[in-house]
Amino acid sequence: MATIDFEFRNKLMGEDIGSTLAYCYQCATCSGACPVAQVTNGRYNPRRLILDSLLGLKEKIFGKENSFNIWGCTICDTCDEICPQKVELTEIFTLLKNESIARGEGPEYFYSQASTIFETGKAIPMQSAIERRREQFGLPEIMPPNVEEVQTILKAAKLDEKLPEKEE
């Protein structure tokens, strides 16, 4: 049985602007509308994640084995818009994601995407096939990003400290 972690619960309540977490009455409207819950047959479940947060059940939320419970959310904001209690679900889930990263438990794809942005300044680096296609369509060339500038911003946000070490 999971243990209630009051410290974690109170911290979350304090960081959640307006403490909207406390307003959830478990109606499940969020889960009914969530596209990820639908395509995963409820494996991802925002109502349950809010309940676990409200109860401070840290061990059900974190841990590599629970990664999908948090990271399944695509931040589409559907739940925020539909919640009758105006619970700021995606803000709360962002706090959980931040904690997951602080614990070094983010999913592999997240670190590799972040590394790509850090190294190239873009989420999807330019490819010659795309460049050729753009030329065929008469589209203008894409200006290369200022990687140094992007890295300065990411370093200020300390993102570089979270990235895995590069193998030599």
Ligand code: SF4
């Ligand atoms: S829709 Fe809002 S009140 Fe209903 S379960 Fe989800 S978070 Fe709670």
Ligand code: SF4
């Ligand atoms: S923001 Fe996340 S939890 Fe809310 S509906 Fe979208 S995918 Fe589901």
